[in-house]
Amino acid sequence: MPVSASPWQPSRRQILGGALGSLVGVAVLPHSARAAAAATYDVVVVGSGAAGMTAALTAAKRGLSVLVVEKAAKFGGSAARSGAGIWLPNNSVILAAGVPDTPAKAATYLDAVVGSGVPADRKAAFLAKGPEMLDFVMANSPSRFIWMEGYSDYYPEKAGGLPGGRSIEPKMFDGNLLGAEKANLNPAYIPTPSGVTIYSHEYRWLNIVAVSATGAAVSAQTVARWTQAKLEGKDPMTMGQALAGGLRVGLMQANVPVWLSSPLTALLHDASGRVTGVTVTRNGAATTVNATRGVIVCSGGFEHNAAMRSTYQQHPIGTAWTVGASSNTGDGILAGIAAGAKVSLMEDSWWGPAIPLPDEPYFCLAERTLPGGFIVNQQGRRFVNEAAPYSDVVHVMYEKNGTAPDIPSWLIIDQNYRNRYLFKDLAPTFPFPDSWYASGALKKAWTIPELADQIGVPRSNFWNTYTRFNWFATTGKDTDFKRGDSVYDHYFTDPGIKPNSCLAPLLVPPFYAFKIVPGDLGTKGGMETDARARVLNGAGQVIPGLYAAGNCSSAVMGHSYAGAGSTIGPAMTFGYIAAKDI
CATH class of the missing domain: 3.50.50.60 (FAD/NAD(P)-binding domain)
Structure with a gap:
């Protein structure tokens, strides 16, 4: 059944007949178009991340024959x-x-x-x-x-x-x-x-x-x-190494095969529309696998699919700022759309401020929260509680970008901060790599006005922001953005700093500015599912034989983020639910 078009819901023709479909080449094939089946299992699981391996383990322990197919050459995903x-x-x-x-x-x-x-x-x-x-x-x-x-x-x-x-x-x-x-x-x-x-x-x-x-x-x-x-x-x-490793050993003990380097190329269905298996590319050849009970798609999001991100998400956006697994290009989602699946939350991601370092983006957790640092937009002004949940910070970046540009923004610290705290994997006092400066991800100056010039913001605004933040640090109260008011704000901070462990003045030159962009751990939108992890079509009806869990499905967290692990907890749970339902 085709999916009706909307601002966040392009039609199947638009996606599979246009640039997105040609990019990954997934489709749904009727029985008449198939080659002879190469294998038959009760359940085929697409993807070997936390959701996929949990689903496969559950199905195997319920007595079903299970195959896991994985696009990447490695298992474990994001x-x-x-x-x-x-x-x-x-x-x-x-x-x-x-x-x-x-x-x-x-x-x-x-x-x-x-x-x-x-x-x-x-x-x-x-x-x-x-x-x-x-x-x-x-x-x-x-x-x-x-x-x-x-x-x-x-x-x-x-x-x-x-x-x-x-x-x-x-x-x-x-x-x-x-x-x-x-x-x-x-x-x-x-x-x-x-x-x-x-x-x-x-x-x-x-x-x-x-x-x-x-x-x-x-x-x-x-x-x-x-x-x-x-x-x-x-x-x-x-x-993550322990999580993926432990689940993989569970699959080994349950005799569940995992085919690596075997990307999904098609979902198969019968004349009634029931999904009955998959076609994957294995050892360079198209290989058909029947799934007599069902297919569970756990193939991750579309964070590395530039065309999909451009179609569904706010701009500026791309694939260079994500830290999700490089194999996550939306193949499972596109295959689901071809099967008639409705998708939602496609505009959202598991966002977080990131520094676009030359080797790969760095997802900022503690660095923006530790005392002695603040973030400014391109007008040289603060615009957010830097210690807020990381997803919220990027939501604010996009919401406010149209009025006072804050993509990119800049994280400002001083030498005292550098002397006290680990930054990424660099020990305190160690100089930042020259490559960070050469890439434009990092600027340095000996005075605040000079740093304003380096990052291209108005000197007067930046100076006022700097002095106001230092006053907040002295009093311990951020009256502008309430940094430190929530217990969460204090997790990645320095309890030795008083009166507010989130706030310390910037006083010791040189001063540094790190470019901040909207990074993510992966995209959040995908196929809509019901409480049994069954994929739904545009009319809200179940597509027989098709299940989804993890980042290829629309997140149970909606636009929010309840706590650390709000990606993996639901992913594993709905993988488990899908297998039990099958």
Whole structure:
């Protein structure tokens, strides 16, 4: 069934008959157009990220034959590259740690954050099945998890919000369990330094290791953890590497094959419109795989598809600022559209401020929150709470870009900041690389007026912003943008700074300015699904045999972001729900 056109919903003809369709070449083929089937499984899962591997593991453990097909030469997708935070209310890990969560609190909070834009039954399904999914994964793989203690929900002041947070992350995983498959694991976005084993929630302390006793103690602990693991003959992995590795071992134990370098080229359907399998390119040849029970598409978003981003998203936009897996070019979404799927949230992404460094964009978490820095637009004025949830910061960038341009913006710091804090993976006091300056991502000057000239903003505006921010730092109160009013604002800060750990004056030259652009962890829009993860068509009807989870589906978080891991938690949960439904 064709999809009706709208500002965010081009027709199937527009997409598949135009530049987007020709770019990736996906389509839906009737039986009459197929070659002879090369294989038959009960379930075919497209994509080997957190959603796909959870779905495959669930289906296999329910007694079904399962195949995972993966476009990339490595498994793990964006999840393997990530910090692997997982936002999952009321799960057994946080309850055992004493987190005071309840189903009522979680439902109240999710409603407050997401609003009415997402169907109530989808939100309820996520909250109800998330804890069940986690227990299933732990029972059927070597994956274990810990609470990210103190990593606040992103809006802890809202009804049902928890200042201590609901997010979890994988415990250390022994990479040796993967055997030869270890070579096929998608590498981390920022590799862990040699000789240490770090958890995602520990970076907050490593950022301030030079000025914090707790930071120094945590740093020593990361070394001791690595040393102990090595003495035990282990290959210690954490974060996304641990998540993807643990799930992959679960698939190995369940005898689920994973075909790498096998991109989806078509969804297959019968005369009634039921999706019955896929065609992939394998070893250079078109290969047909029948799926007698259904196909679960978990192929990621479209962040690396320039044509799709240009069609659906606000400008300026492109593919150079995302940190999502390079294989995420929307193939599964386009195949779904060809099958009649309705898509939504295509204009949105899992946004975050990024610095366009010459090798790859750097997604800013702590750097924009630590005291002694502020962000200005092209008029030299602040326009946002720099410590707000990262998705909110970019939403504001786009909302205000039409009036006072703030794409790009500039993060301003001084030498005192550089002397105190880790920046990306650079230790305090170390000079920034020459390549950062040469690329235009970084400017430096010895006075504030000179820095204004370097970044092309009015001197008077910039000076007024600078002096006003320093006054806020002295008083501890940001009356313009309320930086520090939320508990969340203080997560990536320096508790040694008083009276507000988010605010410190910029006084010590030289001064630095980092270019800030709208980065993302991946796109957020995709095929609309129901509470059972079944894909819906333009009339709101189920497309038989077709399921979706993860970033190729429209996010249960809507336009918001409840807490750390709001991508992976729902992705794994709806992968689990899809397989159980099948």
